[in-house]
Amino acid sequence: MTTHATARPAAKTAAKPATMAQALQRAMRDAMAEDPSVHVMGEDVGTLGGVFRITDGLAKEFGEDRCTDTPLAEAGILGTAVGMAMYGLRPVVEMQFDAFAYPAFEQLISHVSRMRNRTRGAMPMPIVVRVPYGGGIGGVEHHSDSSEAYYMATPGLHVVTPATVEDAYGLLRAAIASDDPVVFLEPKRLYWSKADWSPEAPAAVEPIGKAVVRRRGTSATLITYGPSLPVCLEAAEAAQAEGWDLEVVDLRSLVPFDDETVAASVKRTGRAVVVHESTGFAGPGAEIAARVTERCFHHLEAPVLRVAGFDIPYPPPMLERHHLPGVDRVLDAVARLQWEAGR
Amino acid sequence: MDSLQQRSSTVQEPPGAARAYRPTPPPAWRPRTDPAPLLPDAEPLRVLGTDAVADADPELLRRLYRELVRGRRYNAQATALTKQGRLAVYPSTTGQEASEVAAALALEERDWLFPSYRDTLAAVARGLDPVQALTLLRGDWHTGYDPREHRIAPLSTPLATQLPHAVGLAHAARLKGDDVVALAMVGDGGTSEGDFHEALNFAAVWQAPVVFLVQNNGFAISVPLAKQTAAPSLAHKAVGYGMPGRLVDGNDAVAVHQVLGEAVARARRGGGPTLVEAVTYRIDAHTNADDATRYRGDTEVEAWRAHDPILILERELTERGILDEDGRRAAAEEAETMAARLRERMNADPVLDPMDLFAHVYAEKTAQLREQAAQLRAELDAESEAG
Ligand SMILES: Cc1ncc(C[n+]2csc(CCOP(=O)(O)OP(=O)(O)O)c2C)c(N)n1
Numbered sequence: 065m066t067t068h069a070t071a072r073p074a075a076k077t078a079a080k081p082a083t084m085a086q087a088l089q090r091a092m093r094d095a096m097a098e099d100p101s102v103h104v105m106g107e108d109v110g111t112l113g114g115v116f117r118i119t120d121g122l123a124k125e126f127g128e129d130r131c132t133d134t135p136l137a138e139a140g141i142l143g144t145a146v147g148m149a150m151y152g153l154r155p156v157v158e159m160q161f162d163a164f165a166y167p168a169f170e171q172l173i174s175h176v177s178r179m180r181n182r183t184r185g186a187m188p189m190p191i192v193v194r195v196p197y198g199g200g201i202g203g204v205e206h207h208s209d210s211s212e213a214y215y216m217a218t219p220g221l222h223v224v225t226p227a228t229v230e231d232a233y234g235l236l237r238a239a240i241a242s243d244d245p246v247v248f249l250e251p252k253r254l255y256w257s258k259a260d261w262s263p264e265a266p267a268a269v270e271p272i273g274k275a276v277v278r279r280r281g282t283s284a285t286l287i288t289y290g291p292s293l294p295v296c297l298e299a300a301e302a303a304q305a306e307g308w309d310l311e312v313v314d315l316r317s318l319v320p321f322d323d324e325t326v327a328a329s330v331k332r333t334g335r336a337v338v339v340h341e342s343t344g345f346a347g348p349g350a351e352i353a354a355r356v357t358e359r360c361f362h363h364l365e366a367p368v369l370r371v372a373g374f375d376i377p378y379p380p381p382m383l384e385r386h387h388l389p390g391v392d393r394v395l396d397a398v399a400r401l402q403w404e405a406g407r
Numbered sequence: 408m409d410s411l412q413q414r415s416s417t418v419q420e421p422p423g424a425a426r427a428y429r430p431t432p433p434p435a436w437r438p439r440t441d442p443a444p445l446l447p448d449a450e451p452l453r454v455l456g457t458d459a460v461a462d463a464d465p466e467l468l469r470r471l472y473r474e475l476v477r478g479r480r481y482n483a484q485a486t487a488l489t490k491q492g493r494l495a496v497y498p499s500t501t502g503q504e505a506s507e508v509a510a511a512l513a514l515e516e517r518d519w520l521f522p523s524y525r526d527t528l529a530a531v532a533r534g535l536d537p538v539q540a541l542t543l544l545r546g547d548w549h550t551g552y553d554p555r556e557h558r559i560a561p562l563s564t565p566l567a568t569q570l571p572h573a574v575g576l577a578h579a580a581r582l583k584g585d586d587v588v589a590l591a592m593v594g595d596g597g598t599s600e601g602d603f604h605e606a607l608n609f610a611a612v613w614q615a616p617v618v619f620l621v622q623n624n625g626f627a628i629s630v631p632l633a634k635q636t637a638a639p640s641l642a643h644k645a646v647g648y649g650m651p652g653r654l655v656d657g658n659d660a661v662a663v664h665q666v667l668g669e670a671v672a673r674a675r676r677g678g679g680p681t682l683v684e685a686v687t688y689r690i691d692a693h694t695n696a697d698d699a700t701r702y703r704g705d706t707e708v709e710a711w712r713a714h715d716p717i718l719i720l721e722r723e724l725t726e727r728g729i730l731d732e733d734g735r736r737a738a739a740e741e742a743e744t745m746a747a748r749l750r751e752r753m754n755a756d757p758v759l760d761p762m763d764l765f766a767h768v769y770a771e772k773t774a775q776l777r778e779q780a781a782q783l784r785a786e787l788d789a790e791s792e793a794g
Contacts, residue, residue: 111702112629135599135635136566136627164565167601204495205549206564345775374779376768381495381546386761386783393786 079262084232085255088118088194091236092156096126102240103148105132106141106158106194115160116196116255138168145191146175154190156240162197163206169214176245177220188243192236197225198291198341200253200388202381209378210342215247216318216351222272223318225249227293229259231316234270242272251291275322277329281311284335284401287326287352289315292339292389299394308398318348326352327359334365335401341388344372366403371396440649447642447654451686454662455723463661465729471508471660472724473738475717478504478528480742481537482691484749485527485544489695493753495546498525502690505660505716506622508532513618513667514590519558521573521591523566525622529592530559537745538752547757566597570606570619577615577674588616588674590667596627598641604648607682611648616674618667619682622657624689629702645682657685658716688714761787 082090096102104122106114110133113120122131134141138159145155159165165172172193179189199208215223224239224246226232232250239246278293279300286296293314300310313329315322330336336356338349349370356368371389379387454460460468482501489497500507511532514520522529527540534557542551543562550561560576563569573591580587597603598621610617621641625632638644645652655666663685670681688711692699724730765772765780772780 107627108629110629113701115628115696133630133634136596136630137599137601139601140599166565167568202495202546204543204546204564374764374783375773375775376764377549379764380543380548382757382759383547383761383764386764386786 079260081258082229082261083256083258084226084229084250085116085118087229087233087261088236088250089120089122091233091240092119092122093125095156095237095240096122096130099154099240100130101152102154102156103130103132104156104158105134105145107134107136107160109133109158114158116252118194118250118255119158138164138166139171142168142171142176142191142193146171146179146189149189149191150187154192154240156192156194159193159195161203161207162195162209162211165193165195165211168193172215172221172245172247173218177218179220180244181220189245190240190243191245192239192242192248193245194236194248194250196252196255197249198251198253199378199384200291200341202384204381205378208384210340210373212249212318212340212342213347215249216348220245221319222246223249224272224316225251225290225318226316227251227254227290227314229257229261231270231314233261235272235316237269238272241269246272249290253291254294257294270316273317273320273322275313275315275317275325277311277325278314279310279312281309282333283307283309284337284398285311285313285326285329285333286337286339286394286398287313287315287329287356288339289318290340292341295389295391296339296394299391299398302391303395303398306395306399310398315352321352321355323355323359326356330356330360330368331363334363336360336364336368337371337394337397337401338368339371339389339394339397341373343375344370345375347372366401369397369400442646445646445649445651447640447645447652447684451654451656451684452662452666453656453659454665455656455659455719460661460723460727463665467664468661468720468724468729469734471505471512471664472717472720472730472734473741474508474512474532475504475660475720476738477742477745478508478532479717480746481528481531481749484746485541486691486695488541488750488753494541494544496694496696497541497544498694499689499691500525500528502711502715503622503624503657503687504528505720506620506657506663506685506687509660509663510590510592510620510667513664513671514588515671517558517585517587518671519560519573519576519587519589521560521569521576521589522562523569523592523594523597524562524564525594526562526592530557530562533557533559535559537749541753545753545757547759548763567593567600567602567606569593570602571609573619574606574610574613574615574617574680577610577617578613581616586616586675588618588671590618590620590671592620592622594627595621595623595625595632595641596630596635597621598644599627599635607645607648607650607680610680611650614677614679616677617680618670618674619680620667621682621684622687623684624657624687626689626693626703628693628697631702640684642682642684650680650682653681653683655683655685657687658714658719660716660720687716 109119110123145157148155179187198210226235239248288296296312303310338352353368371393482499485497488494507528511529530540531537539552542548570591573589577589642652642654653666655662765776
């Protein structure tokens with residue numbers, strides 16, 4: 065096996081606009097260059113560079129053995145990744161779209177997530193499962209699901225989702241370096257979001273499990289992640305006109321959950337709204353609201369509210385704007401935080 | 408463990424020693440089917456260009472021609488609608504019209520079709536309203552039509568997941584004593600999914616009246632067949648499950664109709680399932696969102712254009728005097744009328760009620776859904792008040 069560790073010159077380049085898609089590609093490229101055991105695999109990831117072009121150029125640079133177009137079979141892709149990991153490789157698996165990861169659930173839940181546990185720690189599973197997720201891109205049926213609650217409910221998996229270009233790089237590097245399996249949820253409607261970004265800020269490799277305060281505020285905390293972060297930041301700006309100074313927490317990691325950052329914020333502001341586009345009933349917000357209540361009960365001026373997608377199958381493109389939680393729904397919830405007991 | 412080792416040591420002989428002991432073969436525990444009759448022919452069956460065309464019913468030949476021309480026009484119109492933003496996406500079957508159409512025409516009215524997301528054309532040829540067939544792709548409703556009306560299952564976006572449904576339906580029909588056949592369509596890529604294999608196995612074990620049609624159009628998005636399978640052909644996969652595999656030129660409408668007709672008839676008389684591989688080619692990109700130049704060159708496409716299903720049928724029928732100038736013109740006009748009507752209907756914005764989001768999640772709305780519906784109602788009212 066050849067090492068590509070020296071393949072990349074460490075020249076300093078100035079920050080210029082980069083998309084989240086480019087940052088993700090760069091994270092895989094750097095990880096593959098540094099560690100020959102990192103392998104990328106999935107449907108169309110080679111010649112085509114993935115349907116979202118996230119793996120663009122990897123097959124060319126590292127060869128088809130390191131960036132492999134697999135047969136079209138998600139259970140097979142993840143199942144073979146388990147065997148590869150057992151033999152010391154670090155597979156980074158791409159699921160083409162959120163709903164097409166479902167055939168691989170058996171492998172994920174029955175093997176990937178519990179291999180460490182069932183072998184008393186002898187057999188780690190350093191697998192990253194990259195899943196483009198969520199709506200807002202006008203996709204037809206099965207192209208817009210938010211499946212994070214299923215993953216979160218499975219012990220043994222890390223569940224991570226970046227919302228910024230920097231985090232896309234930093235968290236994916238961390239996920240690939242992790243000795244535990246990581247479900248890496250990529251908010252597909254942010255793939256083309258841009259930031260001034262310099263790729264040799266791998267200083268920015270983010271430890272998995274740390275939330276970050278994206279905006280400081282005093283009147284309430286918006287707790288969010290992934291595709292809903294821009295919505296919350298916009299809502300926070302709009303709320304200023306109403307006299308609300310909102311704090312916005314980006315979770316980045318759903319499992320492990322950063323109770324500390326979240327609770328500290330809510331204790332400061334006394335009010336909280338959880339915002340995500342996945343369904344509300346038994347969704348991620350249910351867990352988050354419960355945890356916040358348990359930790360901040362005496363600081364809360366109002367119940368923790370949730371703004372989520374409706375409890376329906378993800379709607380067809382022509383109706384998705386009515387389903388996705390937008391700025392107005394967030395502001396409505398914020399207004400309801402002026403809680404009067406007994407109402 | 409110990410006893411196993413002991414046993415194996417009694418069987419082991421010193422090197423070079425005369426073999427006094429010969430293991431007896433295990434008793435046969437089930438009858439085996441001779442795989443030879445199950446194996447597909449080495450070459451795909453062709454009818455066009457052979458004398459066998461003379462045996463075909465000229466009326467059927469003309470019908471196939473008309474449907475192919477209509478199908479080609481439908482593909483072109485739907486592709487144009489995508490460019491105008493009227494469809495979210497359209498997976499074209501330009502170049503595959505023969506297998507799409509012949510598949511639909513091989514079925515009786517009481518039979519069922521289980522299409523993949525690409526098979527709008529098969530659904531339309533079977534009688535589904537061309538606009539209803541596009542609902543999913545336009546994005547106003549997932550599927551939308553009643554599958555029982557034309558006995559067409561929803562176009563399945565997840566690959567191969569509809570195949571076990573076809574087996575279950577066919578099995579149920581047989582249990583009820585109905586001579587109904589299910590035709591399940593899948594692409595070459597879809598044959599790699601676990602569901603494909605499970606469906607074939609169930610179908611063979613139950614001897615269910617199902618026909619599986621694999622349209623091998625060369626690619627699963629960017630991945631060529633050689634990276635999808637190491638089998639000599641996709642039809643070969645049938646043998647391992649104990650059903651016959653048939654290989655047919657998917658651009659030869661007459662051959663496809665014949666092979667599917669035989670498979671359907673066989674299923675109907677209780678002969679069990681068949682796997683048919685139609686060898687064809689995807690002339691257009693995977694969808695309008697795909698850039699085919701990234702993974703294939705023009706020469707390959709051009710070679711297949713010369714083997715265009717409409718071209719080869721038209722040439723043959725004209726030469727044999729089955730089709731004349733009037734027939735060709737009539738087919739083209741019929742197709743044009745269909746396209747104009749489709750364009751007109753698709754250019755009208757669909758009337759959508761956002762409240763329908765909650766309409767069919769359950770037979771009866773849950774309390775939570777009623778609450779959410781009220782929320783959306785209030786939002787919509789506020790929106791319309793604001794103008
Ligand atoms: C379970 C599943 N995985 C992935 C996809 C994404 N996808 C849509 S079409 C396609 C290629 C299908 O190729 P093939 O089966 O050969 O059919 P074709 O498109 O060529 O008709 C892929 C990978 C999907 N729809 N379903």
